[in-house]
Amino acid sequence: MKSLFPDQFMWGSATAAHQVEGNNLNSDVWVEEHAEGSPYKDKSGDAIDHYQRYREDIALLAGMGLNTYRFSIEWARVEPEPGDYSYAVIEHYRDVLKACYEHGLTPVVTLHHFTSPRWLMRFGGWASSETPARFANYCKFVFEEIGELIPYVQTMNEVNLPVLLKGLFTKMNIVPPVGIDASYWTAPKWREVSAEQCGTTMDRYFTFHMASDDNSIRIVNEAHILARAAIKAIRPDAKVGLSMALSDMQSIPGGEENAQEAWDAIFQPYLAAIQEDDFFGLQNYTREVYGAEGQLPPAMDAELTQMGYEYYPEALENVIRRVASVLKLPILISENGIATDNDARRIEFIRSALSGVQSCIADGIDIRGYLYWSAFDNFEWQFGYSKTFGIIGVNRATQERTIKESGNFLGRIAKNNEIDLTIS
Template sequence: MKLHLPEDFIVGSVTAAYQVEGNNTNSDFWAEEYADGSPYKDKSGDTIDHYRLYRKDIALMAELGLKSYRFSVEWARIEPAPGQYSRSAIAHYRDVLLACREYGLVPVVALHHFSSPQWLMRYGGWGSEEVPQRFADYCRFVFSEIGGLIPYVLTFNEVNLPVMLREMFTTIGVIPPVGIAGESWTAPEWRASAAALCGTTADRYITFHMISDDSKIAILAEAHRRARQVIKELNPGTKVGLSMALSDIQSVAGGEEQAAAKWQQYFGQYLPMLEGDDFFGLQNYTREVYGPEGRVAPAAGAELTQMNYEFYPEALEQVIRKAAGALKLPIFVTEHGVATDDDSRRVEFIRRGLEGVTSCLKDGIQVIGYLHWTTFDNFEWSAGYSMRFGLIAVDRETQERTVKESARYLGRVAATGILSE
């Protein structure tokens, strides 16, 4: 029996600016890489040189059959100094959008994917009450220039990730899917060095990954609200949302209360932020199981990914169902992926994940698309280049792209809508 996706279902892949563009020297992450004692395994450098090769890359995505490309606009490039906007940078992203149109890819744009301008740290970073207006001003410039080319926008990628990071680093020491190692949270000495490189002190150095207490979450919520207001003012037709990283929270006997508390912490407390949004960006990689003593390790013999979490593509369906039960918004799967050198397992991960999506669709849950993380093997933050999430491999000496079978498989699904026999 063939499983079909709806004709208007959007299938594509994702990148993040800092991880693929290269030489993002104005970003706070660049400072973290070069700080004394930095835990980053590699320097990002040219990464995969996507800032130069984007047209060839977009043409390749289209050739494979993909129908959508999600990428991020880099605030540190657009506004290299407070209130000073770069015409060359906005022209670059305009051409990325035009290339998507030329090759028939639906663009999905994230206005913020973890990285921020270094100068923001001098104002107190994401702990400053000035941030919502500064972020809204940046969004106003972007949308006044290129908003008419953007059908879908995420103001922020994974608003809940800082809370997940705090929990993982302080309680169980698990590395989360985004590739941020525990040292990135717990080593104040190198953070002081990173702060100095940004022209400030450690107490004012509040990166996006540190938005994990009530006051900072409130600042983030206000930044999202103001950004959405600006976007709708300038281009009412753009669909606006944000994304969350959501593991499938499960329990064994005695762990029900802990699991419920985690789901509230990771998802429920952020629901007020979605009021007024057009869609919800859902991102899933694995599951978390809780017992009476806390999180339960994967069973002996369970398949683990390079990130050392459980290979469990069925989590996607379960998270969609849980989120749909609390939302009245369309759900867009804006990330789903696996770090592995065995590409056959990536094909399996995609197939089983999409089988879960079709099950949700059959039950009337409104899921509008599936975007795979990630298009290319790239820079995975403090994990450097050691993790392989990509549909396409990259030789970083030559920047040659090599298409994997997973890319061909997802391209066939995107082109035909047929999932499996």
């Protein structure tokens, strides 16, 4: 049985600048990787050298059959010091965009994917009331210079991740991989070193991953609103949105209230800020199940991914339906994927997830595209290079790329704009 998708459906994959470009020296995360006592398993280093190899990489994605590439522009490169913009860097990103068009890929640009310039910490980071205007000015510069080449833009990636992280690591009683909240911190020395390296003190050191209290959530929302206005003032026809990380919150009898509270905590605080957006970036990887006492661990016999998530591709359909029931915006699935060294399971994950997507489309939900995370095996933040999400493998000793069968599978779906649910 074959399932068809709408004409002009966006088929692609995604990356984030810090995870693939390499040598992002001016960012706060680079500082944290190198601080004494850092919990980062690896240093990002050259990453997969995408900053140099982007044309080769874009050609690979297009050759597989994809028609969309989501990537991020690195604020720390564009604005290495406050108000000091790099025209050399903006020309680099101009060429990345041109390469996309040359190969028939629609670019979807994220302007902030977790990392910020280290200098932002001197001004209080994402706890400062000045940050929304600073972020909007950066977005304004990007769109003044290369906005005519950017049809789809996400101001920020996973604005709600700080709330997810705060809850997750509090429940697990372990040291978070990045700053969360001082009251939950149990090993602050590396964070003190990071603050010092950024030219500030711990009381002013507040990274994006820490934006989980009411004040910083308000600041993130304001940053999005001001950035959207700045972008629209320059390019009114640009499609502007942001993305959220949303697990499928399920419950067993007695856990319904806990599941609802968990959903509300990660979804509701941002709704007012996105009502005037052009689309919603939906990102999903798994489900969470709640009982009367709170979140339950996966069943003993559950299949787990390298990240420790339950293998549950059906979660994507459930989250799409839940979002669409309350948010009347077109949906772009800007991330969905699996970390595994078993590529056959990745293929099945993609097939099952897309079956759910097609079912939602058949029921009239406006879904504009599916972007798999990630295009490449890359630097997975505090886990280093140990997690393999990619549909393209990378030998980091040689930087050789190898398209996995899952990449060919997704490429065939993209070229045919349909999925055969019965065969590989």
